[in-house]
Amino acid sequence: MFSNILEGTLSFDMNGMCFEILLEDGDTSGSIMSGTSLEVLIDGVWKTTRIKFEDDWYLEGFEDVEPQGLTARMEV
Numbered sequence: 001m002f003s004n005i006l007e008g009t010l011s012f013d014m015n016g017m018c019f020e021i022l023l024e025d026g027d028t029s030g031s032i033m034s035g036t037s038l039e040v041l042i043d044g045v046w047k048t049t050r051i052k053f054e055d056d057w058y059l060e061g062f063e064d065v066e067p068q069g070l071t072a073r074m075e076v
Contacts, residue, residue, distance in 0.1 A: 007073035010040070012057070019051055021072050029074065041071040 008023040013031065021029035021038075032038070034053040039046045042065060050060040051067060059067055 003075050005073050006076055007071070010051075010067050010070045010072045012068055019057060019067060021074065029076070032074075036074070038072050038074040040065075040067070046073075 006021050006023060006029045008021040008029070010019055011022040011028070012018075013020050013028075016031050019032045021032070023029070032051055034057075035050055037048065037050050039048050040059060040062070041047075042062065047062065049062055052058055052060050057067055059065055
């Protein structure tokens with residue numbers, strides 16, 4: 001089985017009311033659902049997390065970090 005890594009910027013999609021990864025070429029990853037595993041770049045280090053939604057969107061284990069605008073990557 002072959003896999004790809006999508007890397008770009010976490011961006012909130014107002015139409016779908018969810019996050020997606022905005023790729024360098026302007027394309028997107030599509031909707032990222034609550035519970036999806038991904039890596040985010042925090043202070044120059046890749047951190048593994050899950051994006052979650054309860055009252056608002058947050059990164060599991062990094063609740064004080066705003067997801068919007070972070071560099072992120074995920075395997076598809």
